[in-house]
Amino acid sequence: MYSSKKVAFYTLGCKLNFSETSTIARNFTDEGFERVDFSETADIYVINTCSVTENADKRFKTIVKQAQKVNPEAFVVAVGCYAQLKPQELADVHGVDLVLGATEKFKITDYLNDLSKNDHGEIHSCEIEDADFYVGSYSIGDRTRAFLKVQDGCDYKCTYCTIPLARGISRSDELENVLNNAAEISAKGIKEIVLTGVNIGDYGKGEFGNKKHEHTFFELCEALDTVEGIERLRISSIEPNLLKNETIDFVAKSRTFVPHFHIPLQSGSNAILKLMRRRYMSELYTERVAKIREVMPHACIGVDVIVGFPGETEEHFLETYHFLNEMDISYLHVFTYSERDNTPAATMEGVVPKNVRTKRSKMLRGLSVKKRRAFYEGQLGSTRSVLFEGENKLGYIHGFTENYVKVKAPWNPELVNTLHTIQLTDIAEDGLVRFNFVNQTIGAV
Incomplete structure (x- = not known):
């Protein structure tokens, strides 16, 4: 047709x-x-x-x-x-x-x-109330990794967020469907799967508002670890209150799950976390990071943070800045707060001027650069596995280690979508890491 x-x-x-x-x-x-x-x-x-x-x-x-x-x-x-x-x-x-x-x-x-x-x-x-069924999906075709959707919607009521209004209640794919999709991805020669959703730690809630968890996120991880042909599984963003110790321990000894976590914080100030209606305080976040570092010292830990939320004073912001500065994390995703219609935060008092939001955002982005550099420096000399991407960028091929260190090498099409053992050697002028191949004839870079 x-x-x-x-x-x-x-x-x-x-x-x-x-x-x-x-x-x-x-x-x-x-x-x-x-x-x-x-x-x-x-x-x-x-x-x-x-x-x-x-x-x-x-x-x-x-x-x-x-x-x-x-x-x-x-x-x-x-x-x-x-x-x-x-x-x-x-x-x-x-x-x-x-x-x-x-x-x-x-x-x-x-x-x-x-x-x-x-x-x-x-x-x-x-009407968003009608969005109570689940449609599975995954992305392939233009990358060496696939994004596999396992969950949709959210039951949380964070005061700044429109996602529940846009995507509806929390609901999940059936475990069998997720495993079938993972097998389909594997059959296409893709080496890495990134698990994605709106609130993936809440995995297991069925359709039509059924709050009973058929399976937990931990059980999902256990099952996916057995899919043949997939070399790497990466958890995308997961709420700190839903990232349980059993999952962290499992990732540490897993066959395929990589030591990389992205955990939203949003603020290091408990007063602001309460205004945001987040489901944890900063102390829990500290515990999660400490647990990861205990069992996976080399893990990469990314953090989401929002600056300029209504009511965020200079003291609150500095509390967040120092909290993050002192914590052993690897990089930040910084979001400048913007008012969203039909959210409680949009009508809150204590609006932070736009120029102040911009300044605070710039400070945290600067901190992120320092954190990433320190993380990369701490990895130099270590032996890692790298999966190479498929794009020629100005004569170089890029790739990521299992713990999310971005590396570069002169372009070689034979490396695309292949895994190699490397030793990280030094940091290039653009901030990416150079390396030597280990026990291979491809040669030093």
Whole structure:
């Protein structure tokens, strides 16, 4: 039916969005569409949106203009979190033809009866309470690793977050489906799987608001560790209160799970954590990091932190800065707080001026650079395993060690998607790590 039609995709936001874009793309190819790059001429452009930051909102209009510049007659579809939260806002953007909400995005080809341009964007969007079923997905094709979705939605009520409004209640894939998807990924020759979801530590809750956990996140990890052909499994972001000691101990002795954790903190001040309605205090976070360091001293630990939350005084910020400075972590993801409609935080007192938010963000990003450098320096001389990526970047090939040290070597296509044992030697001018191959004839780098 669509054999002569071309479709292109653009993904904003998180790893979960990337996995879902891939699944939507496979639906298109199953219908006979040819997938092309977003910079190429296509009949349909699909933009998977994000609502986490104000910047992601603004970028949407720019991306629509990009598509229209390439093909003014193309049919433009918006899906994803922003499309669920503010469908009318997206439908009003010039050039947008179709906006699909949380439950509709996986049935996108059902809405493509007529690809002629519309004067106004057509909206098909459910009430978020209706998003109570689960659609599994994973991303493959353009990388040496796959993002495997195991969970969706969130039951937490953090005061700054729109995700529960955009994605609905916490629900999980069945264990058998996750294992089948992992086996499919393995069969395609992909060496690494990154587990992703909105709140993956909450894995196990069934559909339709069923709060009973069929399986725990720990049991999911145990089962995935037995999938043949997968060399590495990486846990994406996991809440500190849901990262249990049994999981940390398991990763330490696992066959495939790598020593890399990304654990959201958001603030090092307990007063701010309470305003955010986070489910832990800073003391628990300290315990989690200490536990990881006890069983995996070489582990990489990444941290999410939000600056400029309403009520964050200079003292609160410095409390966060010193908390992170003194902790044995490896890098930071710094988010500058931005007001989101329909969240409690948007109406809180103590609004932090934008210029102060920017200054605090800059300070923490500077701290992140120092932390990453110190982590890399601490790894020099050690023997690690590296998985090489598939892109030639200015004559170099890049890769990541199991504990997330980014390394570089002169471009060699034979290295793409291969694992090698290396010894880390020194840090290059661009901050990446150089190495020697161990017991191989490929030679020193």
